[in-house]
Amino acid sequence: MNGALRLTVLGAGYLGITHAACMASLGFGVLGVDTDGSKVGKLNAGRLPIYEPGLAELLRAGLGAGRLRFTTSYAEAAAFGDVHFICTGTPQQAGSDRADTSQVDACVATLAPLLRRPCLVVGKSTVPVGTARRLAAGLGHACPGAELAWNPEFLREGTAVADTLSPDRIVAGVTSGRAEAILRQVYARPVAGGTPFIVTSLETAELSKAAANAFLATKISFINAMAEVCEVAGGDVRALARILGADPRIGPSFLRAGLGFGGGCLPKDIRAFAARASELGAGQALAFLREVDAINLRRRVRTADLALELAGGSLAEVPVCALGAAFKPGSDDVRDSPALDVAQILTGMGARVTIHDPAALRGARRARPELAYARTLAGAARGAHVVLLLTEWPAFAALTPGDLSPLVARRNIIDARGALDPVPWQQHGWRYRALGMAEDAAAAMRAATG
Numbered sequence: 001m002n003g004a005l006r007l008t009v010l011g012a013g014y015l016g017i018t019h020a021a022c023m024a025s026l027g028f029g030v031l032g033v034d035t036d037g038s039k040v041g042k043l044n045a046g047r048l049p050i051y052e053p054g055l056a057e058l059l060r061a062g063l064g065a066g067r068l069r070f071t072t073s074y075a076e077a078a079a080f081g082d083v084h085f086i087c088t089g090t091p092q093q094a095g096s097d098r099a100d101t102s103q104v105d106a107c108v109a110t111l112a113p114l115l116r117r118p119c120l121v122v123g124k125s126t127v128p129v130g131t132a133r134r135l136a137a138g139l140g141h142a143c144p145g146a147e148l149a150w151n152p153e154f155l156r157e158g159t160a161v162a163d164t165l166s167p168d169r170i171v172a173g174v175t176s177g178r179a180e181a182i183l184r185q186v187y188a189r190p191v192a193g194g195t196p197f198i199v200t201s202l203e204t205a206e207l208s209k210a211a212a213n214a215f216l217a218t219k220i221s222f223i224n225a226m227a228e229v230c231e232v233a234g235g236d237v238r239a240l241a242r243i244l245g246a247d248p249r250i251g252p253s254f255l256r257a258g259l260g261f262g263g264g265c266l267p268k269d270i271r272a273f274a275a276r277a278s279e280l281g282a283g284q285a286l287a288f289l290r291e292v293d294a295i296n297l298r299r300r301v302r303t304a305d306l307a308l309e310l311a312g313g314s315l316a317e318v319p320v321c322a323l324g325a326a327f328k329p330g331s332d333d334v335r336d337s338p339a340l341d342v343a344q345i346l347t348g349m350g351a352r353v354t355i356h357d358p359a360a361l362r363g364a365r366r367a368r369p370e371l372a373y374a375r376t377l378a379g380a381a382r383g384a385h386v387v388l389l390l391t392e393w394p395a396f397a398a399l400t401p402g403d404l405s406p407l408v409a410r411r412n413i414i415d416a417r418g419a420l421d422p423v424p425w426q427q428h429g430w431r432y433r434a435l436g437m438a439e440d441a442a443a444a445m446r447a448a449t450g
């Protein structure tokens with residue numbers, strides 16, 4: 001059945017590559033399209049331009065089976081596809097909170113005049129509500145047999161393959177039974193496996209993605225707001241999160257307090273959502289998202305202030321070790337990375353910061369060439385007066401005082417992701433500071449455990 005339906009995936013970014021490789025693994029013939037010829041060449045040679053567990057294997061399996069290939073030609077895509085998935089990026093507009101939909105617009109504008117037969121164009125990119133209705137009008141005008149649907153993607157970096165093959169839900173924003181039937185055919189496998197298939201309007205489909213990311217960001221900022229209160233009131237946000245998370249109405253996920261959210265999605269999506277609501281006259285309804293953003297960004301400044309405190313009031317020429325560059329563990333993505341922002345703030349305060357990350361050094365060097373990097377953890381930690389754990393990679397979370405004590409010049413550590421147990425560090429003479437925990441609360445933990 002799958003062999004009968006041919007798919008194109010427009011845009012070979014994170015989402016596009018994952019979607020293309022996963023759909024090929026489900027048995028569809030897939031043509032990936034990107035205007036970047038060198039990226040297309042690499043993908044056709046089986047080389048991934050991103051770090052994502054399990055994806056390279058799927059890419060190579062699809063290429064090897066002849067079910068997957070990449071091209072720069074939209075004409076080829078128009079002739080090939082029964083279903084065209086739009087997977088281009090929607091970054092934040094320069095100088096504004098709004099989303100830049102120019103890549104999505106260009107994708108449809110290029111494809112539409114080339115379409116010669118009935119097909120379904122399916123948007124997966126995260127767009128401001130109203131975009132799909134606007135694109136549908138233009139598409140129907142250019143090619144009467146072409147129809148538009150919106151099918152947002154909820155995958156997370158680091159678990160993108162599993163999230164695509166077994167999603168929590170599939171949202172089908174459609175305007176006809178025919179579009180719904182085609183999407184049901186595309187997603188027959190996960191739906192048979194129990195994934196809910198929710199049929200809705202184009203607008204609700206667009207909103208569902210923005211609302212989901214807004215909720216996740218709000219949950220993180222909520223616990224980080226509690227962290228701020230814990231810091232001044234002598235509480236411990238980790239224990240607080242455990243207590244809150246035990247209530248099934250709240251749930252434990254996305255309650256990890258710390259340096260907050262970054263990446264190519266949550267920060268720009270909450271800004272774009274609030275900006276779009278304002279355009280529509282509902283700005284007040286999402287005004288709280290500005291506060292969610294502000295709480296999140298404050299954590300970066302607070303982390304730098306803790307380093308200043310541990311350095312004794314001045315960071316001028318102080319050697320600092322920053323562990324982490326990626327916006328989260330399991331990813332090499334440094335877009336809006338809280339870790340890199342902290343390194344930048346500390347550098348601005350005069351510190352000599354050296355950054356180590358197990359996967360994101362190349363991207364970090366490209367994004368912030370002015371910062372200093374070390375290929376090994378020891379290289380970053382040697383001689384440091386302050387160590388900061390900024391991205392909770394398993395290798396960093398497993399660090400013990402025995403690993404770092406022989407390397408550093410002074411025993412000061414900031415656990416900005418709440419990944420370490422304070423007690424052994426304090427027992428080995430380290431000053432341990434964490435977000436969401438006053439210094440005396442950490443000392444009290446030590447006293448309580450003897």
Ligand code: UGA
Binds near residue numbers: 216253
């Ligand atoms: C996020 C959403 O989780 C996906 O559902 C969505 O599809 C995706 O954005 C997108 O719009 O494409 P992702 O950006 O890959 O996925 O990363 P998350 O796992 O959501 O983490 C986002 C940030 O929040 C990271 O910086 C992480 O360190 C931080 N975080 C997460 C916390 O600070 N605390 C938590 O409890 C959880």
